[in-house]
Amino acid sequence: MDTHEQPVLEVKDLVVRYYVEGSVVEAVNGISFSLYKGKTLGLIGETGAGKTTTALSLLRLVPDPPGVIESGEILYKGKNVLSLPEKEVRQYRGNDVAMIFQDPMSSLNPVMHVGDQIRESIEIHENVSKYEALDRAKRMLESVEIPSSRYYEYPHQFSGGMKQRVVIAMALACSPQVLIADEPTTALDVTIQAQVLDMMRQLIDEYKMSMLMITHDLGVVAEICDFVAIIYAGEIVESGTIEDIFNNTKHPYTIGLFNSLPDLDSPTSRLNAIPGLMPNPSDLPTGCRFHPRCQHATTLCSTEKPHKEDVSATHTVSCWNYKEIERQ
Amino acid sequence: MKGDLTTTKNIKRKQGSVGRQVVRRLLKNKRAMTGIIILLIVILGSIFAPLLTSYGYAEQIPRDYFQFPSKNHLLGTDNFGRDIWSRVLYGGRYTLFIAFTVTFFAALIGTLVGIVAGYFRRLDSVLMRITDIFMGLPQMMFGVSVVAALGPNMRNMMIALTISAIPEFARIVRAQVLTVKDQEFIEAARSIGASDLRIIRHHILPNVSAPIIVQFTLCSVNTILMSASLSFVGMGVQPPAPEWGLMISEGRAYLRDYWHIAILPGVAIMITTLGMNLLGDGLRDALDPRLKQ
Amino acid sequence: MEKTLLEVKNLKKYFSTSAGPLHAVDSISFKLRRGTTLGVVGESGCGKSTLGRLILHLLPVTDGQIFYDGEDITNPNRKKLRLLRRNMQMVFQDPYSSLNPRQTVADIIGEPLVIYKVSESKKDLGIRTRDIMEIVGLPSRYETTYPHELDGGRRQRVGLGRAIALNPQLIVCDEPVSALDVSIQAQILNLLQDLQKQLGLTYLFITHDLSVVKHISDEIMVMYLGVMVEKSPTDDLFKWQLHPYTKALLSAIPQAKLGIKKDRILLRGELSSPINPPNACRFAPRCNYAIDMCYRSNPSLEKVLPDHFVACHRVREINEF
Numbered sequence: 010m011d012t013h014e015q016p017v018l019e020v021k022d023l024v025v026r027y028y029v030e031g032s033v034v035e036a037v038n039g040i041s042f043s044l045y046k047g048k049t050l051g052l053i054g055e056t057g058a059g060k061t062t063t064a065l066s067l068l069r070l071v072p073d074p075p076g077v078i079e080s081g082e083i084l085y086k087g088k089n090v091l092s093l094p095e096k097e098v099r100q101y102r103g104n105d106v107a108m109i110f111q112d113p114m115s116s117l118n119p120v121m122h123v124g125d126q127i128r129e130s131i132e133i134h135e136n137v138s139k140y141e142a143l144d145r146a147k148r149m150l151e152s153v154e155i156p157s158s159r160y161y162e163y164p165h166q167f168s169g170g171m172k173q174r175v176v177i178a179m180a181l182a183c184s185p186q187v188l189i190a191d192e193p194t195t196a197l198d199v200t201i202q203a204q205v206l207d208m209m210r211q212l213i214d215e216y217k218m219s220m221l222m223i224t225h226d227l228g229v230v231a232e233i234c235d236f237v238a239i240i241y242a243g244e245i246v247e248s249g250t251i252e253d254i255f256n257n258t259k260h261p262y263t264i265g266l267f268n269s270l271p272d273l274d275s276p277t278s279r280l281n282a283i284p285g286l287m288p289n290p291s292d293l294p295t296g297c298r299f300h301p302r303c304q305h306a307t308t309l310c311s312t313e314k315p316h317k318e319d320v321s322a323t324h325t326v327s328c329w330n331y332k333e334i335e336r337q
Numbered sequence: 338m339k340g341d342l343t344t345t346k347n348i349k350r351k352q353g354s355v356g357r358q359v360v361r362r363l364l365k366n367k368r369a370m371t372g373i374i375i376l377l378i379v380i381l382g383s384i385f386a387p388l389l390t391s392y393g394y395a396e397q398i399p400r401d402y403f404q405f406p407s408k409n410h411l412l413g414t415d416n417f418g419r420d421i422w423s424r425v426l427y428g429g430r431y432t433l434f435i436a437f438t439v440t441f442f443a444a445l446i447g448t449l450v451g452i453v454a455g456y457f458r459r460l461d462s463v464l465m466r467i468t469d470i471f472m473g474l475p476q477m478m479f480g481v482s483v484v485a486a487l488g489p490n491m492r493n494m495m496i497a498l499t500i501s502a503i504p505e506f507a508r509i510v511r512a513q514v515l516t517v518k519d520q521e522f523i524e525a526a527r528s529i530g531a532s533d534l535r536i537i538r539h540h541i542l543p544n545v546s547a548p549i550i551v552q553f554t555l556c557s558v559n560t561i562l563m564s565a566s567l568s569f570v571g572m573g574v575q576p577p578a579p580e581w582g583l584m585i586s587e588g589r590a591y592l593r594d595y596w597h598i599a600i601l602p603g604v605a606i607m608i609t610t611l612g613m614n615l616l617g618d619g620l621r622d623a624l625d626p627r628l629k630q
Numbered sequence: 631m632e633k634t635l636l637e638v639k640n641l642k643k644y645f646s647t648s649a650g651p652l653h654a655v656d657s658i659s660f661k662l663r664r665g666t667t668l669g670v671v672g673e674s675g676c677g678k679s680t681l682g683r684l685i686l687h688l689l690p691v692t693d694g695q696i697f698y699d700g701e702d703i704t705n706p707n708r709k710k711l712r713l714l715r716r717n718m719q720m721v722f723q724d725p726y727s728s729l730n731p732r733q734t735v736a737d738i739i740g741e742p743l744v745i746y747k748v749s750e751s752k753k754d755l756g757i758r759t760r761d762i763m764e765i766v767g768l769p770s771r772y773e774t775t776y777p778h779e780l781d782g783g784r785r786q787r788v789g790l791g792r793a794i795a796l797n798p799q800l801i802v803c804d805e806p807v808s809a810l811d812v813s814i815q816a817q818i819l820n821l822l823q824d825l826q827k828q829l830g831l832t833y834l835f836i837t838h839d840l841s842v843v844k845h846i847s848d849e850i851m852v853m854y855l856g857v858m859v860e861k862s863p864t865d866d867l868f869k870w871q872l873h874p875y876t877k878a879l880l881s882a883i884p885q886a887k888l889g890i891k892k893d894r895i896l897l898r899g900e901l902s903s904p905i906n907p908p909n910a911c912r913f914a915p916r917c918n919y920a921i922d923m924c925y926r927s928n929p930s931l932e933k934v935l936p937d938h939f940v941a942c943h944r945v946r947e948i949n950e951f
Binding site: 170171198199202225226229230231232251252255256265266267271278279280281282284286287 | 878885901
């Protein structure tokens with residue numbers, strides 16, 4: 010795979026903080042990653058790691074107050090999204106970069122026809138007649154395998170999986186270059202999840218989109234992503250291609266995540282849980298943010314933050330001791 | 338390994354009970370604090386009235402009629418030579434007593450009705466239709482009718498006001514009970530063998546208290562205004578009691594020349610209700626669960 | 631062979647709706663042996679949560695019987711119910727709404743003890759509460775904390791503490807780890823297993839997550855639209871899934887491994903309506919193997935292999951034996 014081409018979306022040293030009731034929540038602490046054309050990046054992290062804040066920042070949707078994007082750049086095709094005037098940002102949202110949220114019920118307006126919600130998104134961004142927009146909206150429904158005869162139905166008449174497909178149709182209606190999917194299948198049953206992931210993959214291939222898939226599910230990542238970045242306490246602790254991360258895991262947190270999964274193939278009597286909890290983002294530990302929970306931690310880890318090191322041309326990790334660590 | 342290795346850093350800064358959080362937020366809210374201060378002034382003023390004035394509220398000093406505010410009479414005197422400052426201070430006692438008592442009983446009965454309707458669902462339709470009827474009656478008209486039937490005095494006025502304040506409480510409590518009832522912790526309480534009484538006392542009521550508290554302040558404000566109105570038309574507190582509404586009524590005839598007799602008690606009503614409203618606003622903000630981190 | 635602690639025969643729960651009776655649970659039968667874990671697996675709408683609540687008498691039974699330790703407990707009177715509740719407890723799914731936000735951890739865990747007047751004194755209550763907290767891995771300093779000050783994993787520990795407070799024999803776990811992060815899930819699952827060994831508990835473990843259920847169950851039953859479609863010992867189920875739905879369910883799970891060429895079985899369509907279902911196989915509309923007969927009669931559960939039960943007309947043909 011060719012990583013020398015220009016990324017479609019590039020995030021550089023993003024820092025986002027929330028100022029709440031006298032304390033500072035360090036949600037995102039210097040994140041950098043890139044999205045390439047036609048490729049999917051999986052952003053893996055648990056609750057409180059900063060994934061949703063990152064996603065919102067890409068669309069400049071971080072509520073301000075109390076959130077502030079302190080520093081960093083988000084380059085879409087070379088232009089810094091963070092310094093665009095408001096009018097251009099609105100054009101950018103939905104048209105160039107679209108987002109799907111986790112809970113389809115709250116993304117859909119309960120008193121509007123589902124078809125109209127798709128049509129609205131087309132009408133906002135493109136200069137087409139009402140009829141053409143209607144027509145395109147119907148075709149979008151068909152492309153997510155919902156009969157266009159259901160255009161005039163309301164969200165509550167659809168099941169969870171179908172609602173999520175409507176949301177996907179809305180997001181793709183303007184053929185965006187980048188799709189951000191924030192835990193799109195977490196709320197769905199596993200058989201429906203399979204359907205929706207399958208459909209998403211087809212559409213991404215067809216539209217040649219780049220996707221940022223935010224999830225905590227390593228299985229979903231294995232299915233659909235080309236690249237992976239693992240986020241912990243607002244920082245990326247490891248990133249690389251999917252082979253790098255799954256077959257040559259280096260960071261203790263990532264290894265811990267893999268080990269705590271109950272494996273379908275091998276019988277285990279006890280799971281290897283990672284002790285402790287994700288740190289409170291308003292009170293982060295010194296040095297490496299993961300050191301209080303890490304069995305390989307040394308004194309250095311508690312005082313100095315590790316630099317990003319190259320394991321290979323595609324694989325980076327932030328850990329002082331990664332060379333000594335092997336995943337069993 | 339049992340348990341987990343947690344450093345103390347992982348415990349969120351101890352927030353304390355919901356009650357303590359609310360109080361903390363209230364203290365930071367400027368509006369609420371202003372309201373509390375105003376109310377404190379009114380309350381203390383009426384409690385310590387004898388210390389703040391040397392005149393009785395019914396004491397008539399014939400040579401001092403119709404005096405405007407002066408050194409001798411801080412707020413002037415009325416047509417009977419009664420010191421208005423005293424009357425306003427003592428009148429505060431009436432106002433606060435009526436507001437608190439009416440609201441308290443309305444809250445008590447209303448909560449009971451709300452719980453029976455919302456938790457036990459028995460008589461839910463019947464009870465709600467009855468509350469609908471009462472809420473449809475203009476309060477003033479209802480108050481006048483009841484007092485006319487029972488006789489014009491403070492007690493009967495309070496009865497009328499209590500009855501007309503119950504439905505609002507009942508509705509609010511019922512709505513909140515319905516929401517809380519569906520929460521899993523209620524199911525959990527049942528599964529550990531809790532009786533209905535226990536569930537209501539420990540699980541439902543504490544989680545229903547927020548809207549009741551807010552309604553308490555709203556109801557108090559309304560009661561003050563209603564009691565002033567009813568007394569104004571003679572259907573409430575009777576002379577010579579220094580109830581503020583009654584004072585306005587008595588001063589009506591002299592509005593053109595001696596406006597202070599009617600206006601000053603009106604100002605007192607305004608200040609008191611302002612304090613209550615500010616407190617109510619502040620409480621509503623402090624109790625809003627969405628503001629939780 | 632351990633004794634049967636819980637037995638359920640033809641259990642039915644129908645809810646009446648304006649469109650007709652909703653068959654939430656339809657003729658479920660099984661036996662749960664003491665000290666073991668029975669996993670109940672299915673997706674939304676299959677009736678597994680309703681089943682759990684029926685067993686704990688949080689919902690009234692429409693038809694069928696429940697036996698506890700050999701005794702019929704289908705419709706207990708108040709006194710009997712009070713006794714039963716000491717023996718059967720539940721751990722709930724949502725760590726956020728299953729705890730009263732106005733109670734401290736000590737209050738929550740101690741409440742069952744207070745209700746059944748287990749302690750003679752406040753001091754004794756405190757001691758017992760702290761003991762339970764220790765068993766579930768909550769340091770005693772959490773006694774005075776409130777649920778909103780805790781994360782999901784710790785809240786589940788509180789819920790667990792509440793469930794074991796009365797020393798029950800049976801615990802129904804309704805999706806206890808579904809709302810938790812992966813690393814915390816592992817902690818709680820380990821805790822559940824430890825407690826089972828320590829306290830000799832029997833679990834009815836309800837979940838939609840096949841990998842979790844494999845880890846913790848001795849036997850698994852798969853439900854679809856209120857009906858049991860397959861039941862077998864855990865290892866057997868993962869080796870040979872015989873019902874088309876179970877096959878699809880298993881193949882749908884995304885695995886955290888590369889290089890697995892998946893012949894994913896994609897199911898057509900959506901769940902059919904549980905209201906007034908026709909006398910047919912509930913899974914037929916979505917089944918890749920459905921034939922005419924499947925739409926005309928409801929298959930009953932039959933024993934296909936030792937200890938392995940399946941409800942499918944074509945089970946032998948599909949699996950080639």
